[in-house]
Amino acid sequence: MAEISYRQAVRDAMREEMMRDPRVILMGESITGYGGSYAVTKGLIDEFGPKRVMETPIAEAGIVGFAVGAAMGGLIPVAELMTVNFALLALDQVVNSAAKFHYMFGGQWSVPMVVRTVSGFGQLGPTHSQSFEGWFASVPGLKVVMPATPADAKGLLLAAIRDPDPVIFIEHSLLYSTRGEVPGPALGDGEVPIGQAKVVREGSDVTLVGYSRMLLQALHAAEVLEREDGISCEVVDLRTLRPLDYPTVVNSVRRTHRLVLCGEDWRTGGFGASLLSEMQDRCFDDLDAPIQRVAMRDIPLPYSRELERLLIPSSEDIVTAVRRLS
Amino acid sequence: MRADGTGTSPAVPAGAPGGALMGGARTVLGLGREDRREHLRGLPSGLAIRLYSAMTHLRAFDERAVILQRQGVIGTYPTYFGEEAVQAASVLALEDRDWLFPTYRQTAVVTLRDCPSVVPLLLWRGHPGGWHDVMRYRVAPICIPVATNYPHAVGAAWGARLRHEGWVALAYGGDGSTSAGDFHEACNLAAVVQAPVIFLVTNNQWAISTPIVKQTRVPRLAEKAAAYGMPGVRVDSFDVFACYEVIQEAAERARRGGGPTLVEAVGYRLGPHGTADEPSVYRDPRADLLWAPMEPLGRTEAAVVEAGVAAPEQLLELRSRAFQELRDVGDRLGELPLPSVEELADSVHRDTPWPLRPERLYEPSWARLEQTPPWS
Ligand SMILES: Cc1ncc(C[n+]2csc(CCOP(=O)(O)OP(=O)(O)O)c2C)c(N)n1
Ligand SMILES: [Mg+2]
Numbered sequence: 001m002a003e004i005s006y007r008q009a010v011r012d013a014m015r016e017e018m019m020r021d022p023r024v025i026l027m028g029e030s031i032t033g034y035g036g037s038y039a040v041t042k043g044l045i046d047e048f049g050p051k052r053v054m055e056t057p058i059a060e061a062g063i064v065g066f067a068v069g070a071a072m073g074g075l076i077p078v079a080e081l082m083t084v085n086f087a088l089l090a091l092d093q094v095v096n097s098a099a100k101f102h103y104m105f106g107g108q109w110s111v112p113m114v115v116r117t118v119s120g121f122g123q124l125g126p127t128h129s130q131s132f133e134g135w136f137a138s139v140p141g142l143k144v145v146m147p148a149t150p151a152d153a154k155g156l157l158l159a160a161i162r163d164p165d166p167v168i169f170i171e172h173s174l175l176y177s178t179r180g181e182v183p184g185p186a187l188g189d190g191e192v193p194i195g196q197a198k199v200v201r202e203g204s205d206v207t208l209v210g211y212s213r214m215l216l217q218a219l220h221a222a223e224v225l226e227r228e229d230g231i232s233c234e235v236v237d238l239r240t241l242r243p244l245d246y247p248t249v250v251n252s253v254r255r256t257h258r259l260v261l262c263g264e265d266w267r268t269g270g271f272g273a274s275l276l277s278e279m280q281d282r283c284f285d286d287l288d289a290p291i292q293r294v295a296m297r298d299i300p301l302p303y304s305r306e307l308e309r310l311l312i313p314s315s316e317d318i319v320t321a322v323r324r325l326s
Numbered sequence: 327m328r329a330d331g332t333g334t335s336p337a338v339p340a341g342a343p344g345g346a347l348m349g350g351a352r353t354v355l356g357l358g359r360e361d362r363r364e365h366l367r368g369l370p371s372g373l374a375i376r377l378y379s380a381m382t383h384l385r386a387f388d389e390r391a392v393i394l395q396r397q398g399v400i401g402t403y404p405t406y407f408g409e410e411a412v413q414a415a416s417v418l419a420l421e422d423r424d425w426l427f428p429t430y431r432q433t434a435v436v437t438l439r440d441c442p443s444v445v446p447l448l449l450w451r452g453h454p455g456g457w458h459d460v461m462r463y464r465v466a467p468i469c470i471p472v473a474t475n476y477p478h479a480v481g482a483a484w485g486a487r488l489r490h491e492g493w494v495a496l497a498y499g500g501d502g503s504t505s506a507g508d509f510h511e512a513c514n515l516a517a518v519v520q521a522p523v524i525f526l527v528t529n530n531q532w533a534i535s536t537p538i539v540k541q542t543r544v545p546r547l548a549e550k551a552a553a554y555g556m557p558g559v560r561v562d563s564f565d566v567f568a569c570y571e572v573i574q575e576a577a578e579r580a581r582r583g584g585g586p587t588l589v590e591a592v593g594y595r596l597g598p599h600g601t602a603d604e605p606s607v608y609r610d611p612r613a614d615l616l617w618a619p620m621e622p623l624g625r626t627e628a629a630v631v632e633a634g635v636a637a638p639e640q641l642l643e644l645r646s647r648a649f650q651e652l653r654d655v656g657d658r659l660g661e662l663p664l665p666s667v668e669e670l671a672d673s674v675h676r677d678t679p680w681p682l683r684p685e686r687l688y689e690p691s692w693a694r695l696e697q698t699p700p701w702s
Contacts, residue, residue, distance in 0.1 A: 033536065037534075058472050058503065058541070062507070089507070127471055303401055303450070303451075
């Protein structure tokens with residue numbers, strides 16, 4: 001086991017897969033000089049050269065459309081969109097091309113590509129601090145992955161690149177510097193299958209479901225609740241939002257009978273909203289209390305650090321939600 | 327470093343000032359000494375001083391903003407050091423009724439329309455006091471998603487045309503923005519309908535760490551205009567007098583019904599992309615040295631004094647006044663209280679409709695809505 005950063009884990013996955021599979025190419029804005037907006041691809045240009053690490057003009061729709069075509073042309077493109085906010089400019093290519101071609105043409109060929117992008121906040125202002133995983137996760141034909149730890153970041157990106165379908169891989173800007181153990185070569189390459197959630201903390205009183213940064217917030221809340229209230233929280237990391245591993249969540253709720261869904265996206269129409277409806281279908285008789293959601297209020301995130309702190313869902317909000325249940 | 331200019335080692339200087347890169351760019355400051363003096367003396371009375379004063383103000387704003395960012399009073403800030411000439415010219419060459427469509431790099435242009443400096447500084451503090459009065463100053467809200475402001479300007483200009491109001495719209499952007507689909511769509515649309523609009527593209531050769539050669543095979547961006555069927559003009563972005571002329575000509579053409587113009591203000595990004603950037607990671611600091619003499623404020627000052635249009639003391643006085651004003655504004659900035667989250671919630675919609683009330687007040691899922699809908 002080696003301890004590395006989340007950023008390094010993402011980079012390692014790309015690097016190792018590029019060495020293994022010559023079809024894999026990277027593309028994106030400022031990904032050579034600066035290594036992308038969060039320096040994730042830094043140094044890869046030196047190793048693989050400009051044909052495989054392609055710096056693109058500022059053209060999000062073009063980048064994703066190019067990737068769709070490149071996938072048909074026999075490559076496996078990993079396209080970086082600087083942040084998920086700029087994915088808005090590429091939505092048609094994601095939803096109407098990448099996600100549809102396999103289905104619309106009788107499964108003759110698929111579109112093996114990855115769109116790597118970044119959610120997060122931190123004084124980025126209303127247009128640059130949004131979370132759209134719920135939108136992507138609502139699109140049949142896409143797979144949507146949001147890792148919380150370095151090991152999952154690496155393992156899931158390997159799986160995403162090897163996957164025959166288009167995968168939206170959403171990193172989190174505030175996780176890049178977090179560190180964690182990642183399996184070394186002795187344990188294989190550490191691929192983590194898409195579509196498997198993970199119980200990361202066992203507990204008996206309530207199930208907290210999170211992903212990406214909110215998973216860490218849920219873990220923190222679980223510690224606080226254990227210490228201050230004697231409440232035992234089970235924490236589930238979804239890791240993949242589509243296809244979603246319902247059995248793992250359902251099994252947990254069967255034991256704890258209480259459920260809190262933790263997300264960073266907007267309350268209305270956020271990912272937690274559809275998860276909630278599905279969970280109440282599947283677990284209504286197991287639940288002792290209404291399912292709680294921790295989500296962003298329906299307000300665009302302001303630029304001010306102080307106001308941002310007041311709005312962004314945190315571990316305190318999770319603690320409050322759990323206390324409401326007891 | 328590879329032959330095609332890629333690599334993580336800093337890129338070699340992309341052309342020296344005055345060389346091929348600036349080829350075909352209109353200049354006044356680059357004229358011979360006699361011609362330059364003649365030119366400045368021939369300007370309408372007071373114009374040179376007004377341009378200098380506007381540039382000074384922009385510089386004082388920019389320097390103060392960087393200091394405030396370092397002090398933690400404001401957030402990440404995109405400095406425009408070196409773009410004072412083209413920005414000042416863009417406002418002064420237009421009439422006050424003409425509309426401006428800025429990006430993140432032109433947040434201070436509104437202050438040249440007499441909006442107090444504290445307003446855009448508050449924007450970078452994330453304070454609602456930073457939302458300038460859009461209709462009063464006729465300066466649109468800034469667009470940070472690259473190139474998304476171009477179509478707005480075209481639409482606004484079309485409004486002016488349909489209502490025979492005689493004003494024009496000017497949209498700002500950078501070299502990188504010309505790669506974006508919105509730029510193409512806006513240029514095409516503007517030319518098709520002959521909208522009275524000016525696309526002012528400041529080609530500073532860099533888009534964060536992407537050099538212009540990786541952005542386009544047509545590094546003379548003005549040439550792109552031909553493909554849309556509109557005039558394209560190159561001008562030295564460091565030359566406030568040349569920028570003024572070019573933009574004024576474009577505005578006159580638009581006003582006469584002559585349609586859009588693409589103005590390429592060419593130069594170099596003298597500073598970093600923003601306060602969070604470190605250019606030495608991706609470009610050779612020697613290039614910065616090559617371009618440093620093009621710094622516009624000093625050049626303008628030298629030319630104005632040389633032409634005898636203003637005395638050095640007068641310029642010094644203008645400068646110290648601008649810097650003092652910004653120092654005072656900056657000192658008071660941190661004291662203003664921030665609004666509450668409820669106030670933010672109230673500004674999401676013009677009229678917050680009943681079904682959207684949850685955005686105002688969080689309700690736990692089991693709480694019965696006690697309130698009755700207003701229509702019951
Ligand atoms: C649609 C979109 N994609 C990416 C970004 C990230 N980004 C911010 S500024 C910038 C570079 C813009 O370069 P240019 O147009 O040359 O303007 P400059 O910053 O040099 O003034 C990029 C890529 C963005 N803001 N919007
Ligand atoms: Mg630029």
